[in-house]
Every structure is written in structure tokens, then in C-alpha cells.
Amino acid sequence: MAVVISLALIFGGHKQKHLKKVHHLLTLVVYPLHIVANTPLVISNWAIATFSTNSRLQDENTRLKQDNLKLQAQQQKLIAIENENMRLRDLLESSLKVKDRVLIAELIAVDLDPYIHQILINKGSNSGAFEGQPVLDANAVMGQVTNVTPYTSTVLMITDARHSLPVQILRTGQRAIAVGTGDIKRLHIPHLPNNADIQTGDLLVTSGLGGRFPPGYPVATVTDIKRVEGKPFIDIQATPNARLDHAREVLLVWTVDTPIPKQPEQVSQP
Amino acid sequence: MSSEHKQGLFIILVTFLISLLITLIPLPDWARPFRPQWYTMVLIYWAMAHPERIGVGAGWLLGLIVDVMTESLPGQHALTLSLVAYTVVRLHTQIRVFPLWQQSVTVMILLFLEPLIATWAMGITHQPPPPPLYWFTPVIGMLLWPWIFIILRDVRRRFRTN
Structure with missing residues (x-):
């Protein structure tokens, strides 16, 4: 009996809408487990932040200021280029918005199935995350959201064999x-x-x-x-290019305007 | 009787929760393939000690929770753990009276079911086969079994879960 149900889950589970609801419900049940498993890391981060010395913080501050300055300089150039790009595109009469909205999410440090490349992050549908949403780190694309709950989402990484x-x-x-x-x-x-x-x-x-x-x-x-x-x-x-196995923070991306239509509207006519 | 019964069930639940928690705690990368199958071993113990209470249904439910918790293929652990629970419930009278080392070997054989079914699941989802080290986990489970057995036996006697 249990074997039959399990096999049915394995082969047909991904197709059923109501099974997805059960899955979401169970994810909420295991959410406290994920949070408790994550606490050692939270505590150690807190301890590092609280007990780090003043000079170290000052060093870090200086470094961050320098980084910020560099990034701002690059940003200035980017704005000019972006404007120019928009103007040229206007001339070609094809408008394209290149701006995307991003939200920073943190990893929840739990070990999931070791042979599936996926991570758990601390933003879910309450923050607007949705299934299929692209996820980046500071350098490059990391993967996409595959499962959303109100408080967490699972991200399948680009190196997983199914991606x-x-x-x-x-x-x-x-x-x-x-x-x-x-x-x-x-x-x-x-x-x-x-x-x-x-x-x-x-x-x-x-x-x-x-x-x-x-x-x-x-x-x-x-x-x-x-x-x-x-x-x-x-x-x-x-x-x-993304640091898939070292990332602590990831970026969830909302594309403001998708330039390429998802499906061609009309099929070729005879 | 009834309140004691409830207390016993509560203790069993707590041990399962702890086993799930230590499954989730992050390990360094090199140690990840060696993570013992904690929840499977706890299930084996309770199915052996209280087969009338922890059986195939409990194993299936636990497996489902593990599936959701580790985001593996839904049903994969449910299948494994219900098979494990079935075998243990079926043979509990024999396994109980085995000397500890013989019990460990039996447990190892049961633990092999999990990577076996997981490999099959990887096969049907077109993932590359796991590294050979993957098959080493049940051996670690075997080495850990005497300790787990003694701890859980003490828990059982202390709280009189039957």
C-alpha cells in the first residue's frame, strides 16, 4: 500500500495540482526544522558581529567605502551608456527596458539532498518570489526558484543535471x-x-x-x-561565474519588461 | 495508561525530530557524503522496539517529511522508509535477540536500501550516477548503530514508552 502510494508520488507527483498543495503544507511543517538547524550559524554571525574589534570594523568600513566609490564611478559610465542605448533604440523604434528590480535574500544554512544542486533562501511568496524566478549572485546567474512557500524558497542551480x-x-x-x-x-x-x-x-x-x-x-x-x-x-x-558553493547572499530578480515574448502569438499562416 | 501512552508517543516523536535536525545541520563539503542516515536508524530502532506502534505507516510519513525537508524527489524516501519499516516489523522478533554486532550488520543491510533507491531515483530523473563514496554511508551507520541502540534503549527504559 505505502509502496504503491510512494511510486505514484514518484512518477505522477509533479503533475498534480492538489499534491502541490500538500507539498506546500508539509514544507510549512518542516519550516521550523529548517530554522532551528540554521540557528548555530545565526548565533555565530551574531557573535562575530558583536565581538569583532573596533579596528577591524574600521578596516572593513574603509574597504567598503573604497568599493562603493569604485562602483559608483562605474555606475556613472553605465548610466550614460544606458541612456545612449535607449536613445538609439528609440531611433530604431524598439523600446527595451533594461532595468530589473532585485531583492537580496540570505541562504538558510541547511544541507538538502546532497546530489541535487539546490539551496534554500529566506525569502518566499510573502516577499513576492515566484516559481521560475531567476536568481543571481554578485557575479552571475545562479539558478531559478523551483518551490515557493510563504517564508522560504528553493533554488535549483544551473549546474544541476536537470537544469x-x-x-x-x-x-x-x-x-x-x-x-x-x-x-x-x-x-x-x-x-x-x-x-x-x-x-x-x-x-x-x-x-x-x-x-x-x-x-x-x-x-x-x-x-x-x-x-x-x-x-x-x-x-x-x-x-x-557565480560562486555557487560559497554564496551567502543571493539576488532575486524581477524583470520589469520582458523584451522577448514568451510564445509567438500566431502560428505561421498558409 | 492513556497518559503514559501519550507520553511514550511524545518521546518517540522527539527522537525523530532530533534525528531530522541533525540531518539538516550543515557539514563541511568533504564530510557530506558521510552523513549517517540518522532518521532511518531511529526508525529501525522504534519499529523493532514497538512494532505495534511504529510501522509501515509511520515510516511512510517520516519518509514524506524527509522528502519535503531535503527537497528530494517526492516519494523517494517515503518508499525507502516504508520498505525498511516493513522489513523490521516483519523480523522484529529475530532482530531483537541478535547480539549487538549481528544487529549492526542487519541494520547496515537495511541502510543500503536508501542509496539503492536514491540511485534509481537519480537514474529516472537523468542525473549522473553518484560517486563510489556514496555507498559508504551504510557502513558508517553500522559502526554507529551500537551507540544509537544503547542511547535509544536508555531513553525507552527511562521514559517507559511502551
Whole structure:
């Protein structure tokens, strides 16, 4: 009996809407467990913050000020470029909003299933998170939200074997798919023809195709290219730019305007 | 009788909660493959000590909670733990009277069910197979079993959970 129900859950569970509700309910039940498991970290963070010396704090403050100055300088340039971009796009009569809204979420330090690349964060549907939402860290794309509860969400990372992400090569604009390998430091780029223009060190950015991730965010750097004569596709490996296994804070992104429609409205006419 | 009965159930619940908590506590990366299957061992103990109370249903429920808690494939641990509970309830009269080392070996065999089914689940979700170290966890469980057994036996005698 239990075996039958379990098997039914395994094979059909992801399709049922009401089972999802049960799942959400159970997630609320285990929420206190997650919080309690996270407390040692919270306490140690608090202790570090409380007992760190004045000079150390001053050092950190100076460093942060310098960082801030640098970032502001870069931002100034970016604003000018953004305006110019908008003006040019206006001339081409294709408006595109490049601004995204972000929210910082913190990791809840619990160990989930060790062979699925996912993390738990402390923002849920009460903060506006939704399923399929892109998640970034300071450097690059990390993954997307797969399960939302009022207070937490689960993020599936781009390196999980079940995750694929539409990307393009920044240098050439060539589109490709970045597929997770199950190895936290490696992505695989399949189905690029043997004569494609790609080099090690090329930056892959999100292409925005698929409508889930906003275009233009960095994803990974190509590290390894194997061209085999007589084979139709190149074997390409890339390393994610995001610090997937060290992140403490992540950014949830709301795209203000999705430039590419999710589905073409009309099918080709005869 | 009834209040004692309730108290016993409460104690059993608490031990399960603790086992779930120590499953969640973050370990350094190198130690993660060696995380013992705490909740499975606690389930084995209670199914052996009180088969009339902790059986297949309890195992299934616990498995479901583990599934949700660790965000693994829904039903995966539910299947494993109900099978484990079934086997233990079926054989509890024998396992109970085994000497401790023999019990440990039996527990290890039961613990192997979990990675076995997990590997199968990875297979059907098209994940790459786990590293060989993955199969080492039940051995750790075997080495830990005597301690867990003694602790839980003391808990049982102290609070008279039957």
C-alpha cells in the first residue's frame, strides 16, 4: 500500500495540482526544522558581529567605502551608456527596458539532498518570489526558484543535471544551451556545430530566449573545447561565474519588461 | 495508561525530530557524503522496539517529511522508509535477540536500501550516477548503530514508552 502510494508520488507527483498543495503544507511543517538547524550559524554571525574589534570594523568600513566609490564611478559610465542605448533604440523604434528590480535574500544554512544542486533562501511568496524566478549572485546567474512557500524558497542551480539555460556567446552572439552536469564547477554546451566560432575564455551570457531569464547576465566562462574530426558537434565545457558553493547572499530578480515574448502569438499562416 | 501512552508517543516523536535536525545541520563539503542516515536508524530502532506502534505507516510519513525537508524527489524516501519499516516489523522478533554486532550488520543491510533507491531515483530523473563514496554511508551507520541502540534503549527504559 505505502509502496504503491510512494511510486505514484514518484512518477505522477509533479503533475498534480492538489499534491502541490500538500507539498506546500508539509514544507510549512518542516519550516521550523529548517530554522532551528540554521540557528548555530545565526548565533555565530551574531557573535562575530558583536565581538569583532573596533579596528577591524574600521578596516572593513574603509574597504567598503573604497568599493562603493569604485562602483559608483562605474555606475556613472553605465548610466550614460544606458541612456545612449535607449536613445538609439528609440531611433530604431524598439523600446527595451533594461532595468530589473532585485531583492537580496540570505541562504538558510541547511544541507538538502546532497546530489541535487539546490539551496534554500529566506525569502518566499510573502516577499513576492515566484516559481521560475531567476536568481543571481554578485557575479552571475545562479539558478531559478523551483518551490515557493510563504517564508522560504528553493533554488535549483544551473549546474544541476536537470537544469538547462539558454545562453549566447557575448563575443559573437552565437546562441547555445548551457546544460548542468551535476558537477558544481562545470556546465556542458551541447549541439554547437564543429565550425562554430568559440574560444576558451569566451563569456556566456543569458540570451533571454525562453522568457525566463532576463537577457545579458553573465553565466559562465568557456574553459575547455574539444573538436573531434568527423563529429558533428564540439564538446564544450564551461565554468559558472557565480560562486555557487560559497554564496551567502543571493539576488532575486524581477524583470520589469520582458523584451522577448514568451510564445509567438500566431502560428505561421498558409 | 492513556497518559503514559501519550507520553511514550511524545518521546518517540522527539527522537525523530532530533534525528531530522541533525540531518539538516550543515557539514563541511568533504564530510557530506558521510552523513549517517540518522532518521532511518531511529526508525529501525522504534519499529523493532514497538512494532505495534511504529510501522509501515509511520515510516511512510517520516519518509514524506524527509522528502519535503531535503527537497528530494517526492516519494523517494517515503518508499525507502516504508520498505525498511516493513522489513523490521516483519523480523522484529529475530532482530531483537541478535547480539549487538549481528544487529549492526542487519541494520547496515537495511541502510543500503536508501542509496539503492536514491540511485534509481537519480537514474529516472537523468542525473549522473553518484560517486563510489556514496555507498559508504551504510557502513558508517553500522559502526554507529551500537551507540544509537544503547542511547535509544536508555531513553525507552527511562521514559517507559511502551
